[in-house]
Amino acid sequence: MIDLHCHILPGLDDGAQTLEDALEMARIAVADGITDIVATPHTRDGVYRNDAEAVLAAVESFQRELEAAEIPLRIHPGAEVHVHVEFVENLLDGNTLTIGNGRKYVLLELPVQSIPRFTDELIYELSVEGITPIIAHPERNVALRENPNRLAEWIEQGAIAQVTAGSLLGKMGERAKKTAELMVQRRLVHVVASDAHNSGRRRPELGEAYRVLASLVDEEEATRYQVNASAVLQGGSCTVLEPAQVVAKKKRFFFF
Amino acid sequence: MKLKEHARNLIALYQPKSPIAEAFRTLRTNIQFAGVSKDLRTMMVTSSGPGEGKSTTIANLAIVSAQAGKKVLLIDADLRKPTVHRTFNVSNRTGLTNMLIGQAEYGDCIRETGQIRLDVISSGPIPPNPAELLGSQRMKDLLEQLKEHYDMIYIDTPPILAVTDAQLLASHVDGVVLVLSAGKVLRDHAKKAKALLNNVGANVVGAVLNNKKVESESYYYYYYGEDN
Numbered sequence: 001m002i003d004l005h006c007h008i009l010p011g012l013d014d015g016a017q018t019l020e021d022a023l024e025m026a027r028i029a030v031a032d033g034i035t036d037i038v039a040t041p042h043t044r045d046g047v048y049r050n051d052a053e054a055v056l057a058a059v060e061s062f063q064r065e066l067e068a069a070e071i072p073l074r075i076h077p078g079a080e081v082h083v084h085v086e087f088v089e090n091l092l093d094g095n096t097l098t099i100g101n102g103r104k105y106v107l108l109e110l111p112v113q114s115i116p117r118f119t120d121e122l123i124y125e126l127s128v129e130g131i132t133p134i135i136a137h138p139e140r141n142v143a144l145r146e147n148p149n150r151l152a153e154w155i156e157q158g159a160i161a162q163v164t165a166g167s168l169l170g171k172m173g174e175r176a177k178k179t180a181e182l183m184v185q186r187r188l189v190h191v192v193a194s195d196a197h198n199s200g201r202r203r204p205e206l207g208e209a210y211r212v213l214a215s216l217v218d219e220e221e222a223t224r225y226q227v228n229a230s231a232v233l234q235g236g237s238c239t240v241l242e243p244a245q246v247v248a249k250k251k252r253f254f255f256f
Numbered sequence: 257m258k259l260k261e262h263a264r265n266l267i268a269l270y271q272p273k274s275p276i277a278e279a280f281r282t283l284r285t286n287i288q289f290a291g292v293s294k295d296l297r298t299m300m301v302t303s304s305g306p307g308e309g310k311s312t313t314i315a316n317l318a319i320v321s322a323q324a325g326k327k328v329l330l331i332d333a334d335l336r337k338p339t340v341h342r343t344f345n346v347s348n349r350t351g352l353t354n355m356l357i358g359q360a361e362y363g364d365c366i367r368e369t370g371q372i373r374l375d376v377i378s379s380g381p382i383p384p385n386p387a388e389l390l391g392s393q394r395m396k397d398l399l400e401q402l403k404e405h406y407d408m409i410y411i412d413t414p415p416i417l418a419v420t421d422a423q424l425l426a427s428h429v430d431g432v433v434l435v436l437s438a439g440k441v442l443r444d445h446a447k448k449a450k451a452l453l454n455n456v457g458a459n460v461v462g463a464v465l466n467n468k469k470v471e472s473e474s475y476y477y478y479y480y481g482e483d484n
Contacts, residue, residue, distance in 0.1 A: 088349060121348065128347045 001206050002036045002229040003029065004099065005080065005107060005136060005162055005193035008204065009058045012041040013048045015197045019065060025196060026071045029204040036233060037204065038078035040107050043096050045082035052097045055079060076100045076233065080136055082109045083116050088125045098131065104235035107162070108133040115143045115150065127158040134232065135161040137195060138188065139179040140172060148179075151188050152243040160228070160238055163189040165209030171201060184216050186244040191229045265312050265343050268319040269371065280316040283464060284324070287317075287433065290461040297403055298429040299461075300333070300411040302422040304449035308437035309466040311339045311412050317433075318410045322374040326407040329366070330376045333425055335386035336414045338379030344369050351380030355398060356389040362402060375406075386414075391424035399428055416449045426458035434463040 007015020008025050016022035029037060039059055042048040059077045066073055079097040081087065090096040091106060099105040106126065110119070126133050138144045138151050138161045151161060166172050167180040183189045192213060196204035214222040228238040268277040287296065301314040311334070318330040331352060332340035341348035346367040354360035355377075366375045383389055402409055411429060413422040426432050432453055436446050446463075453460050 124342065125347055125349055128345060 001032070001034045001210075001226065002038075002233050003034050003194050003196070003204055003206060004038045004078075004134070004191055004229055004232055005040050005164070005195045006037045006204050007039075007041060007080075007195070007197045008037055008075070009039045009041055009055070009062055012050055012055070012058055015041065019062075021198065022062060023065065023069055023071065024199040025204050026066055026069075026073050028199055029194075029196075030071055030073050032205040032207050034073070034204060034206060036074045036076060038076045038099055038107075038233065040078040040080040040099075042109070043079040043081045044084045044087075044090065045080075045109065050079060051095055052077075052079075052101070055097055056101070078107060080107045080109050083111070083119060083122065085118070087122055088129060091126075091131065092129065099134070100233055100235065102235040103131060105132050105134055105160075105232050107136050108159075109136045110138075110141050110144075112140065113142050115141070120153075123154050123157050123159050132238075133159045134191065135159055137162060137164040137167065139163055139167045139176050139183055145175065145179045148183060148186065148188055151183070152186075152245075155188065155240065155243055160190040160232075160240060161188060162191045162193050164195045165192055165206050166195065166202060168192070168209045168212045181216060184213060187221075187241045188243050190225070190238055190240055191232060192225050193229075266315060266319060268316040268323070272323070277316070277320070280313075280320045281324075283313075284317060284320050287431065287461055290431070294430065294459070296430045296461065297407070298399055298409045298411065299431045299433065300413050300422070300425055300429045301433045301435055301464075302413045302416045302426070302449070302453075303435040303437070304417045304441050304445040305415050306337070306418065308415070308435050308441060309464075310334075310415070310435050311343065313433070313435050313464055313466065314410050314412045315340070315343050318374055318408075319372065321408050321410075322372040326373070327405070328374045329402060329406040329409045330374065331402075331409065331411045332377065332379040333390055333411045333421070334414045335379050335382055335390065335421065336419060338382070340376055340412055341378035344376050346376060346378060348378040348380065351378035353380035353383050353389060355380070356392060356394055357383070358394070362398070387420050387424060390421050395425070396428050416452055417445060423452050423456050423458075426453050427456045430459060431461040432458045433461060435466050436463055437466050438468045440467065 007013055008022050010016045010019045010022040016025055041050045043050040056077050059075050063075050077097055078099045081096050123133055144151050163180050167176040170177040192209050194204045196202050224239050231238050268280045301310050303310045318328050322328040332338045350360050350365050355365055365377050368375055413425055416422040
Protein backbone atom coordinates (compact mmCIF):
# COMPACT_ATOMS: atom_id res chain seq x y z
CA MET A 1 0.00 0.00 0.00
CA ILE A 2 0.97 3.60 -0.59
CA ASP A 3 0.60 6.31 2.05
CA LEU A 4 0.36 9.71 0.39
CA HIS A 5 0.21 11.83 3.54
CA CYS A 6 2.55 11.18 6.46
CA HIS A 7 4.59 13.31 8.85
CA ILE A 8 7.38 10.80 9.22
CA LEU A 9 10.51 12.87 8.63
CA PRO A 10 12.14 13.44 12.03
CA GLY A 11 12.29 16.95 13.43
CA LEU A 12 10.74 18.82 10.50
CA ASP A 13 7.31 19.49 12.00
CA ASP A 14 4.92 18.26 14.68
CA GLY A 15 5.24 14.67 13.41
CA ALA A 16 8.14 12.39 14.30
CA GLN A 17 10.45 14.28 16.62
CA THR A 18 13.47 12.00 16.71
CA LEU A 19 15.00 9.48 14.35
CA GLU A 20 13.86 6.72 16.72
CA ASP A 21 10.22 8.00 16.47
CA ALA A 22 10.48 7.97 12.71
CA LEU A 23 11.93 4.47 12.56
CA GLU A 24 9.19 3.21 14.88
CA MET A 25 6.56 4.74 12.57
CA ALA A 26 8.28 3.06 9.64
CA ARG A 27 8.12 -0.34 11.36
CA ILE A 28 4.39 0.12 12.06
CA ALA A 29 3.81 1.06 8.42
CA VAL A 30 5.69 -1.95 7.07
CA ALA A 31 3.86 -4.29 9.49
CA ASP A 32 0.59 -2.90 8.10
CA GLY A 33 1.65 -3.65 4.53
CA ILE A 34 2.71 -0.16 3.46
CA THR A 35 5.55 -0.14 0.92
CA ASP A 36 5.75 3.53 0.00
CA ILE A 37 5.30 6.67 2.04
CA VAL A 38 5.20 10.19 0.71
CA ALA A 39 6.75 12.34 3.41
CA THR A 40 4.56 15.42 3.66
CA PRO A 41 5.79 17.80 6.34
CA HIS A 42 3.69 20.89 7.09
CA THR A 43 4.84 23.59 4.69
CA ARG A 44 4.23 27.35 4.81
CA ASP A 45 1.51 27.02 7.41
CA GLY A 46 2.75 29.95 9.44
CA VAL A 47 4.72 27.69 11.79
CA TYR A 48 6.78 25.43 9.55
CA ARG A 49 8.40 26.55 6.33
CA ASN A 50 10.04 23.36 5.05
CA ASP A 51 11.49 24.47 1.75
CA ALA A 52 11.91 21.84 -0.95
CA GLU A 53 15.67 21.63 -0.51
CA ALA A 54 15.42 20.81 3.20
CA VAL A 55 12.76 18.15 2.64
CA LEU A 56 14.68 16.49 -0.21
CA ALA A 57 17.78 16.29 1.98
CA ALA A 58 15.78 14.89 4.91
CA VAL A 59 14.17 12.24 2.68
CA GLU A 60 17.55 11.13 1.42
CA SER A 61 19.10 10.85 4.85
CA PHE A 62 16.05 9.08 6.35
CA GLN A 63 16.06 6.59 3.47
CA ARG A 64 19.66 5.72 4.39
CA GLU A 65 18.66 5.22 8.01
CA LEU A 66 15.85 2.88 6.91
CA GLU A 67 18.31 0.85 4.89
CA ALA A 68 20.72 0.73 7.81
CA ALA A 69 17.89 -0.49 10.04
CA GLU A 70 16.81 -2.93 7.34
CA ILE A 71 13.26 -1.61 7.16
CA PRO A 72 11.86 -2.23 3.64
CA LEU A 73 10.10 1.08 3.10
CA ARG A 74 10.50 3.62 0.31
CA ILE A 75 10.18 7.31 1.22
CA HIS A 76 9.18 9.83 -1.45
CA PRO A 77 9.51 13.60 -1.13
CA GLY A 78 6.38 15.68 -0.71
CA ALA A 79 4.77 18.40 1.35
CA GLU A 80 1.48 19.30 2.95
CA VAL A 81 1.32 22.84 1.67
CA HIS A 82 -0.93 25.19 3.59
CA VAL A 83 -3.05 27.61 1.54
CA HIS A 84 -1.00 30.81 1.26
CA VAL A 85 -0.84 33.75 -1.12
CA GLU A 86 2.23 32.68 -3.15
CA PHE A 87 1.09 29.04 -3.31
CA VAL A 88 1.40 28.65 -7.09
CA GLU A 89 4.54 30.78 -7.42
CA ASN A 90 6.32 28.79 -4.73
CA LEU A 91 5.44 25.52 -6.46
CA LEU A 92 6.51 26.76 -9.89
CA ASP A 93 9.72 28.25 -8.51
CA GLY A 94 10.51 24.97 -6.81
CA ASN A 95 10.41 26.42 -3.28
CA THR A 96 7.73 23.99 -2.19
CA LEU A 97 7.30 20.36 -3.14
CA THR A 98 4.69 18.50 -5.11
CA ILE A 99 3.99 14.79 -4.45
CA GLY A 100 7.12 12.84 -5.34
CA ASN A 101 8.55 16.11 -6.72
CA GLY A 102 6.66 15.17 -9.88
CA ARG A 103 4.83 18.49 -10.46
CA LYS A 104 1.55 16.70 -11.08
CA TYR A 105 -0.11 16.59 -7.65
CA VAL A 106 0.14 18.82 -4.63
CA LEU A 107 -1.25 18.11 -1.18
CA LEU A 108 -3.17 21.23 -0.21
CA GLU A 109 -4.08 21.98 3.38
CA LEU A 110 -6.92 24.31 4.32
CA PRO A 111 -7.31 26.01 7.68
CA VAL A 112 -9.43 23.93 10.07
CA GLN A 113 -12.26 26.42 10.47
CA SER A 114 -12.74 28.16 7.17
CA ILE A 115 -12.03 28.44 3.46
CA PRO A 116 -9.86 31.43 2.54
CA ARG A 117 -11.46 33.70 -0.04
CA PHE A 118 -8.91 33.08 -2.77
CA THR A 119 -9.13 29.28 -2.59
CA ASP A 120 -11.36 29.04 -5.69
CA GLU A 121 -8.89 31.10 -7.70
CA LEU A 122 -5.99 29.06 -6.33
CA ILE A 123 -7.57 25.80 -7.47
CA TYR A 124 -8.25 27.33 -10.87
CA GLU A 125 -4.65 28.54 -11.22
CA LEU A 126 -3.29 25.11 -10.31
CA SER A 127 -5.46 23.53 -13.00
CA VAL A 128 -4.14 26.01 -15.57
CA GLU A 129 -0.61 24.94 -14.63
CA GLY A 130 -1.55 21.27 -14.95
CA ILE A 131 -1.10 20.54 -11.25
CA THR A 132 -3.89 18.63 -9.50
CA PRO A 133 -4.55 19.78 -5.94
CA ILE A 134 -5.28 17.02 -3.44
CA ILE A 135 -7.44 18.58 -0.74
CA ALA A 136 -6.11 17.12 2.51
CA HIS A 137 -8.70 15.69 4.94
CA PRO A 138 -11.76 17.72 3.83
CA GLU A 139 -13.77 15.87 6.50
CA ARG A 140 -11.91 17.87 9.12
CA ASN A 141 -12.62 21.32 7.68
CA VAL A 142 -15.60 22.92 9.42
CA ALA A 143 -16.76 24.92 6.37
CA LEU A 144 -16.63 21.89 4.07
CA ARG A 145 -18.38 19.78 6.65
CA GLU A 146 -21.25 22.25 6.64
CA ASN A 147 -21.26 22.63 2.87
CA PRO A 148 -19.71 19.68 1.03
CA ASN A 149 -20.92 21.16 -2.26
CA ARG A 150 -17.95 23.53 -2.15
CA LEU A 151 -15.76 20.46 -2.40
CA ALA A 152 -17.87 19.13 -5.27
CA GLU A 153 -17.24 22.39 -7.17
CA TRP A 154 -13.48 22.02 -6.75
CA ILE A 155 -13.64 18.42 -7.90
CA GLU A 156 -15.48 19.58 -10.99
CA GLN A 157 -12.56 21.93 -11.57
CA GLY A 158 -10.12 19.04 -11.43
CA ALA A 159 -9.19 18.78 -7.74
CA ILE A 160 -9.24 15.50 -5.83
CA ALA A 161 -9.50 14.93 -2.09
CA GLN A 162 -7.83 12.74 0.51
CA VAL A 163 -9.73 11.26 3.42
CA THR A 164 -7.74 10.42 6.53
CA ALA A 165 -7.68 6.80 7.69
CA GLY A 166 -8.15 7.81 11.32
CA SER A 167 -11.29 9.77 10.43
CA LEU A 168 -12.89 6.67 8.92
CA LEU A 169 -11.99 4.71 12.04
CA GLY A 170 -13.49 7.31 14.38
CA LYS A 171 -10.14 8.28 15.87
CA MET A 172 -10.58 11.93 14.94
CA GLY A 173 -14.01 12.28 16.55
CA GLU A 174 -17.56 11.31 15.73
CA ARG A 175 -18.25 14.28 13.46
CA ALA A 176 -15.13 13.65 11.39
CA LYS A 177 -16.19 10.02 11.06
CA LYS A 178 -19.74 10.88 9.95
CA THR A 179 -18.44 13.44 7.46
CA ALA A 180 -15.79 11.06 6.15
CA GLU A 181 -18.41 8.37 5.55
CA LEU A 182 -20.70 10.83 3.81
CA MET A 183 -17.86 12.09 1.62
CA VAL A 184 -16.93 8.53 0.65
CA GLN A 185 -20.52 7.70 -0.22
CA ARG A 186 -20.97 10.90 -2.21
CA ARG A 187 -17.71 10.26 -4.11
CA LEU A 188 -16.16 13.47 -2.76
CA VAL A 189 -12.87 11.80 -1.77
CA HIS A 190 -10.53 9.78 -3.98
CA VAL A 191 -7.57 8.59 -1.94
CA VAL A 192 -7.09 7.53 1.65
CA ALA A 193 -3.92 8.33 3.61
CA SER A 194 -2.76 8.08 7.20
CA ASP A 195 -1.76 11.69 8.00
CA ALA A 196 0.29 9.93 10.68
CA HIS A 197 2.20 12.08 13.16
CA ASN A 198 3.47 9.45 15.62
CA SER A 199 3.40 5.81 16.57
CA GLY A 200 0.46 6.25 18.92
CA ARG A 201 -3.04 7.41 18.08
CA ARG A 202 -2.09 8.98 14.76
CA ARG A 203 -0.04 6.08 13.40
CA PRO A 204 0.80 5.15 9.81
CA GLU A 205 -1.74 2.43 9.11
CA LEU A 206 -4.14 2.03 6.21
CA GLY A 207 -5.28 -1.61 6.24
CA GLU A 208 -8.14 -1.12 8.69
CA ALA A 209 -9.33 2.03 6.89
CA TYR A 210 -9.45 0.17 3.57
CA ARG A 211 -11.62 -2.47 5.23
CA VAL A 212 -14.01 0.24 6.48
CA LEU A 213 -14.05 1.72 2.98
CA ALA A 214 -14.99 -1.61 1.50
CA SER A 215 -17.99 -1.72 3.82
CA LEU A 216 -19.19 1.69 2.67
CA VAL A 217 -18.98 1.32 -1.12
CA ASP A 218 -18.87 -1.51 -3.63
CA GLU A 219 -15.70 -3.43 -4.30
CA GLU A 220 -14.84 -1.69 -7.54
CA GLU A 221 -15.02 1.71 -5.90
CA ALA A 222 -13.02 0.58 -2.87
CA THR A 223 -10.28 -0.78 -5.12
CA ARG A 224 -10.18 2.50 -6.98
CA TYR A 225 -8.77 4.24 -3.89
CA GLN A 226 -5.62 2.12 -4.07
CA VAL A 227 -5.33 2.48 -7.83
CA ASN A 228 -5.66 6.24 -7.44
CA ALA A 229 -2.97 6.37 -4.76
CA SER A 230 -0.56 4.64 -7.07
CA ALA A 231 -1.54 6.94 -9.97
CA VAL A 232 -0.84 9.97 -7.79
CA LEU A 233 2.60 8.67 -6.83
CA GLN A 234 3.48 7.91 -10.44
CA GLY A 235 2.06 11.19 -11.75
CA GLY A 236 -0.64 9.44 -13.77
CA SER A 237 -4.37 10.17 -13.92
CA CYS A 238 -6.85 9.31 -11.21
CA THR A 239 -10.31 7.99 -11.83
CA VAL A 240 -12.71 10.63 -10.60
CA LEU A 241 -16.44 10.00 -10.79
CA GLU A 242 -18.96 12.78 -10.69
CA PRO A 243 -19.85 13.52 -7.06
CA ALA A 244 -23.38 12.77 -5.98
CA GLN A 245 -25.47 15.80 -5.08
CA VAL A 246 -25.32 16.78 -1.45
CA VAL A 247 -28.44 18.28 0.02
CA ALA A 248 -27.47 21.21 2.23
CA LYS A 249 -27.97 20.43 5.88
CA LYS A 250 -31.08 22.14 7.16
CA LYS A 251 -31.02 23.89 10.44
CA ARG A 252 -33.64 22.27 12.65
CA PHE A 253 -34.92 23.20 16.03
CA PHE A 254 -34.18 20.31 18.29
CA PHE A 255 -33.85 20.35 22.02
CA PHE A 256 -30.78 18.60 23.28
CA MET B 257 -16.79 19.32 -18.90
CA LYS B 258 -14.57 22.36 -19.11
CA LEU B 259 -14.14 22.06 -22.84
CA LYS B 260 -17.87 21.84 -23.34
CA GLU B 261 -18.29 25.08 -21.48
CA HIS B 262 -15.64 26.75 -23.62
CA ALA B 263 -17.26 25.43 -26.75
CA ARG B 264 -20.53 27.02 -25.77
CA ASN B 265 -19.03 30.38 -24.86
CA LEU B 266 -16.57 30.58 -27.72
CA ILE B 267 -18.93 29.49 -30.43
CA ALA B 268 -17.16 31.55 -33.09
CA LEU B 269 -14.02 29.53 -32.41
CA TYR B 270 -15.44 26.05 -32.03
CA GLN B 271 -18.40 26.24 -34.41
CA PRO B 272 -17.38 28.87 -36.94
CA LYS B 273 -20.10 27.79 -39.37
CA SER B 274 -22.98 28.10 -36.94
CA PRO B 275 -25.55 30.86 -37.48
CA ILE B 276 -24.49 32.38 -34.17
CA ALA B 277 -20.89 32.69 -35.36
CA GLU B 278 -22.26 34.22 -38.54
CA ALA B 279 -24.18 36.74 -36.43
CA PHE B 280 -20.95 37.73 -34.69
CA ARG B 281 -19.25 38.27 -38.05
CA THR B 282 -22.13 40.45 -39.16
CA LEU B 283 -21.84 42.40 -35.93
CA ARG B 284 -18.17 42.95 -36.60
CA THR B 285 -18.88 44.17 -40.12
CA ASN B 286 -21.52 46.53 -38.81
CA ILE B 287 -19.08 47.95 -36.29
CA GLN B 288 -16.57 48.49 -39.08
CA PHE B 289 -19.17 50.44 -41.04
CA ALA B 290 -20.06 52.46 -37.97
CA GLY B 291 -16.45 53.49 -37.82
CA VAL B 292 -15.86 54.52 -41.41
CA SER B 293 -15.62 58.18 -40.51
CA LYS B 294 -13.57 57.48 -37.42
CA ASP B 295 -10.82 55.03 -36.68
CA LEU B 296 -12.24 52.49 -34.23
CA ARG B 297 -9.30 50.69 -32.64
CA THR B 298 -10.42 50.33 -29.04
CA MET B 299 -13.87 49.02 -28.40
CA MET B 300 -15.68 48.17 -25.20
CA VAL B 301 -18.84 46.26 -24.52
CA THR B 302 -21.14 46.94 -21.61
CA SER B 303 -24.74 46.35 -20.62
CA SER B 304 -27.25 47.86 -18.25
CA GLY B 305 -27.35 44.94 -15.83
CA PRO B 306 -25.51 41.69 -15.16
CA GLY B 307 -25.95 38.49 -17.15
CA GLU B 308 -26.94 40.07 -20.45
CA GLY B 309 -24.10 38.51 -22.41
CA LYS B 310 -21.34 41.14 -22.45
CA SER B 311 -18.45 38.79 -21.90
CA THR B 312 -19.67 36.18 -24.39
CA THR B 313 -20.32 38.88 -26.99
CA ILE B 314 -16.93 40.52 -26.68
CA ALA B 315 -15.02 37.23 -26.58
CA ASN B 316 -16.67 36.14 -29.81
CA LEU B 317 -16.22 39.56 -31.38
CA ALA B 318 -12.53 39.32 -30.58
CA ILE B 319 -12.40 35.85 -32.12
CA VAL B 320 -14.07 36.81 -35.41
CA SER B 321 -11.76 39.83 -35.68
CA ALA B 322 -8.73 37.62 -35.17
CA GLN B 323 -10.10 35.10 -37.67
CA ALA B 324 -10.33 37.93 -40.18
CA GLY B 325 -6.57 38.31 -39.89
CA LYS B 326 -6.34 41.19 -37.44
CA LYS B 327 -3.97 41.21 -34.50
CA VAL B 328 -6.41 41.40 -31.60
CA LEU B 329 -6.18 41.93 -27.86
CA LEU B 330 -8.98 41.28 -25.39
CA ILE B 331 -8.69 42.99 -21.99
CA ASP B 332 -10.77 41.99 -18.99
CA ALA B 333 -11.65 45.26 -17.30
CA ASP B 334 -14.55 43.72 -15.42
CA LEU B 335 -12.74 43.93 -12.12
CA ARG B 336 -15.93 43.04 -10.24
CA LYS B 337 -16.66 39.65 -11.79
CA PRO B 338 -13.85 38.76 -14.19
CA THR B 339 -14.42 35.82 -16.57
CA VAL B 340 -12.00 36.17 -19.49
CA HIS B 341 -9.30 33.98 -17.90
CA ARG B 342 -11.76 31.16 -17.37
CA THR B 343 -13.25 31.50 -20.84
CA PHE B 344 -9.82 31.14 -22.45
CA ASN B 345 -8.35 28.91 -19.73
CA VAL B 346 -5.39 31.14 -18.95
CA SER B 347 -3.78 32.15 -15.68
CA ASN B 348 -5.08 35.17 -13.79
CA ARG B 349 -2.22 35.53 -11.33
CA THR B 350 -1.07 38.68 -13.07
CA GLY B 351 -3.24 40.88 -15.22
CA LEU B 352 -4.65 44.35 -15.73
CA THR B 353 -4.70 45.34 -12.06
CA ASN B 354 -1.00 44.49 -11.63
CA MET B 355 -0.18 46.81 -14.53
CA LEU B 356 -2.41 49.59 -13.22
CA ILE B 357 -0.68 49.64 -9.85
CA GLY B 358 2.72 49.49 -11.53
CA GLN B 359 3.52 45.99 -10.35
CA ALA B 360 3.91 44.47 -13.81
CA GLU B 361 4.64 45.42 -17.42
CA TYR B 362 2.27 44.38 -20.17
CA GLY B 363 4.86 41.87 -21.38
CA ASP B 364 4.29 39.91 -18.15
CA CYS B 365 0.52 39.95 -18.52
CA ILE B 366 -0.27 39.25 -22.16
CA ARG B 367 -1.33 35.65 -22.71
CA GLU B 368 -1.62 34.00 -26.09
CA THR B 369 -4.73 31.94 -26.67
CA GLY B 370 -2.99 29.64 -29.12
CA GLN B 371 -5.26 28.74 -31.97
CA ILE B 372 -5.70 32.23 -33.42
CA ARG B 373 -3.92 35.58 -33.30
CA LEU B 374 -5.80 36.65 -30.24
CA ASP B 375 -4.02 37.70 -27.06
CA VAL B 376 -5.75 38.35 -23.76
CA ILE B 377 -4.98 40.30 -20.63
CA SER B 378 -6.96 38.94 -17.71
CA SER B 379 -8.23 41.08 -14.85
CA GLY B 380 -5.52 40.23 -12.34
CA PRO B 381 -6.32 40.07 -8.63
CA ILE B 382 -9.52 41.90 -7.75
CA PRO B 383 -8.65 45.23 -6.14
CA PRO B 384 -10.64 47.13 -3.53
CA ASN B 385 -10.87 50.20 -5.79
CA PRO B 386 -11.67 49.13 -9.36
CA ALA B 387 -13.19 52.44 -10.45
CA GLU B 388 -10.19 54.41 -9.32
CA LEU B 389 -7.83 52.14 -11.25
CA LEU B 390 -9.88 52.09 -14.45
CA GLY B 391 -10.40 55.85 -14.44
CA SER B 392 -6.70 56.53 -13.93
CA GLN B 393 -4.33 58.24 -16.33
CA ARG B 394 -2.30 55.03 -16.25
CA MET B 395 -5.19 53.12 -17.82
CA LYS B 396 -5.38 55.71 -20.60
CA ASP B 397 -1.62 55.53 -21.18
CA LEU B 398 -1.69 51.74 -21.16
CA LEU B 399 -4.32 51.65 -23.90
CA GLU B 400 -2.24 54.04 -26.00
CA GLN B 401 0.83 51.82 -25.59
CA LEU B 402 -1.05 48.66 -26.44
CA LYS B 403 -2.55 50.26 -29.56
CA GLU B 404 0.94 50.32 -31.03
CA HIS B 405 1.02 46.52 -30.93
CA TYR B 406 -2.51 45.57 -31.94
CA ASP B 407 -4.91 46.34 -34.75
CA MET B 408 -7.89 46.06 -32.46
CA ILE B 409 -8.39 46.08 -28.70
CA TYR B 410 -11.60 44.83 -27.11
CA ILE B 411 -12.41 45.55 -23.48
CA ASP B 412 -14.87 43.70 -21.26
CA THR B 413 -16.44 45.83 -18.50
CA PRO B 414 -18.96 45.50 -15.65
CA PRO B 415 -22.61 46.52 -16.14
CA ILE B 416 -22.99 50.26 -16.38
CA LEU B 417 -25.97 50.77 -14.08
CA ALA B 418 -24.39 48.89 -11.19
CA VAL B 419 -21.00 50.59 -10.97
CA THR B 420 -19.25 53.55 -12.50
CA ASP B 421 -16.35 51.54 -14.01
CA ALA B 422 -17.78 51.18 -17.52
CA GLN B 423 -18.68 54.86 -17.66
CA LEU B 424 -15.13 55.84 -16.74
CA LEU B 425 -13.67 53.55 -19.40
CA ALA B 426 -16.14 54.67 -22.05
CA SER B 427 -14.37 58.00 -22.33
CA HIS B 428 -11.02 56.27 -22.96
CA VAL B 429 -12.14 54.14 -25.89
CA ASP B 430 -13.04 54.80 -29.53
CA GLY B 431 -16.37 53.00 -29.45
CA VAL B 432 -18.90 51.39 -27.13
CA VAL B 433 -21.30 48.55 -27.90
CA LEU B 434 -24.26 48.11 -25.60
CA VAL B 435 -25.50 44.57 -25.13
CA LEU B 436 -29.20 44.26 -24.31
CA SER B 437 -30.80 40.98 -23.43
CA ALA B 438 -34.15 40.57 -25.16
CA GLY B 439 -36.98 40.04 -22.72
CA LYS B 440 -34.74 40.74 -19.75
CA VAL B 441 -33.62 44.33 -19.86
CA LEU B 442 -36.16 46.98 -18.89
CA ARG B 443 -36.73 49.72 -21.43
CA ASP B 444 -35.97 52.36 -18.80
CA HIS B 445 -32.73 50.66 -17.85
CA ALA B 446 -31.62 50.50 -21.46
CA LYS B 447 -32.36 54.21 -21.84
CA LYS B 448 -30.57 55.00 -18.60
CA ALA B 449 -27.52 53.05 -19.75
CA LYS B 450 -27.44 54.96 -23.01
CA ALA B 451 -27.83 58.27 -21.16
CA LEU B 452 -24.95 57.46 -18.81
CA LEU B 453 -22.72 56.74 -21.79
CA ASN B 454 -23.79 59.96 -23.55
CA ASN B 455 -23.03 61.92 -20.39
CA VAL B 456 -19.36 61.08 -20.65
CA GLY B 457 -19.28 61.71 -24.40
CA ALA B 458 -18.94 58.05 -25.28
CA ASN B 459 -19.20 57.03 -28.90
CA VAL B 460 -21.96 54.43 -28.77
CA VAL B 461 -21.65 52.72 -32.12
CA GLY B 462 -24.67 50.52 -31.57
CA ALA B 463 -26.52 48.00 -29.49
CA VAL B 464 -26.65 44.23 -29.67
CA LEU B 465 -29.98 42.61 -28.97
CA ASN B 466 -28.97 39.36 -27.35
CA ASN B 467 -30.92 36.20 -26.49
CA LYS B 468 -33.54 36.87 -29.14
CA LYS B 469 -35.72 33.83 -29.71
CA VAL B 470 -35.14 32.36 -33.15
CA GLU B 471 -37.89 30.31 -34.76
CA SER B 472 -36.47 26.87 -35.38
CA GLU B 473 -38.24 26.75 -38.76
CA SER B 474 -36.65 29.88 -40.11
CA TYR B 475 -33.99 29.32 -42.73
CA TYR B 476 -31.15 31.07 -40.95
CA TYR B 477 -31.42 28.68 -38.05
CA TYR B 478 -29.60 26.10 -40.13
CA TYR B 479 -25.89 25.93 -40.65
CA TYR B 480 -24.44 27.45 -43.78
CA GLY B 481 -22.74 25.26 -46.29
CA GLU B 482 -21.69 21.70 -45.78
CA ASP B 483 -21.84 20.00 -42.42
CA ASN B 484 -18.67 20.30 -40.37
